[in-house]
Amino acid sequence: MNEQLTFAPADDCLWEQYEQLATRAYGHPVGDITHLREHADLQVAVRGGRVVAGGLGLLVDQFFGGAPVPSACLGDGCVAPEERGEHLATDMVTERLRPLIERGAVISALVTSSTGYARRLGWEAPTGVLAWAVATDALKRSFASEDFEAEHGLTGEAEALQRDLARQWNGPVHRPTWWSRWKQDKSNLATYRFARPGHPTTGLLSYTTKRHERHGMSLVVHDFWAASQPTAAAMLAFLGRHNTRAHTIEFRRGALPPYPTLLHGLRHYRATAEAWHPWMLRMLDIPEAIRLRGWPNDLTTAVPMEIKNETGDWGRWMLQIKDGTADFVPTHVEGQVTFTRRQLAVWYAGGYRSTTSARMAGVHAVSEKALATLVRSTAEFEPWLPDHF
16 A cells, blocks of 8 residues: 555546445445436545545535525445555545535535444434334225325426425425436336325325335335325325235335324324434534525524534634524624534534433533524424435
8 A cells, every 4th residue: 555545536437446446345336326427526536546435425405494505415435445444534535525615515414324433524413314114004094095186207396396395394405307317217216296186286205116025015115295284194095005015114214204194193003113324414614504594584693602613622603693594703702502513513404402402412501591592593494304315
């Protein structure tokens, strides 16, 4: 390893080399490296003419407070096994973020099981992520479709509905025009939209089938978007009507919104949940991320805060919110609430649902009122990221 290491954006030759490296590192082909070639940024590390590390980055918007915020979404990163242990992954993350920051990213999201490693680099998980499974017969017995009709296929109206519903959560991707086709081709999704006769679409559901080794199958839900409780019930009833073919309905990790439809609707609550590695958020440009985020229109406040920066020093800032907008400016006023950058990311995503949860996460406040105001300012919408990248 005496040869010099260099970092570079991938051309066609380096892209092919990275596909080969990822297959070797992961133990199987990584289809997204091919599928996202036209849309993703790929940065690689090269030593002696060989690609030894790299990873994809997508510049997309994520919704926070109802507003789109430019985000660097990282995925499919790897380091050659013979290069591990030399902190190459840390340097690679910096290089992967650099071009996305130059293009406007002010936050960054990733999904990883290596949460300790991601925390050391500044990411934090706003919320847990669950995959759900429920017996198809249980859905059939518990939910009714009323007069909703299901129609196959994705339409412009259904895509607009998904965008409108995504704004009601903190975290969903503002899906680019190519996103749905990518997911359709990748997972062979069946997509249905739901509406009452003569009315606009109020529900969107997509799923794929998973055949069991010996016999039978399960349905695996990828998208579950409902504009109302009756719509959600109709979609679950639709899934329940597959009981003669599928023993179980699975909601892949993060696919089921965190509202209590199953909890309040199942006649016998025997759903199972499996915890998955979470999505994590990092603040890249704090003042700009706060300026671009959406804020409650009925909240007017100014709260002095202290934030721990990347070098370990504490900076004093004033958060000013008025008429649905916010500014974050330096101040000499002593902070009433102190955040690390990772705690700030959780707060930004609405991950602290109460002052109790904030304090139990280590947030320090000399004013309970100031902390309550900050919690309220981002908790209008819940954190949820159903999109995979």
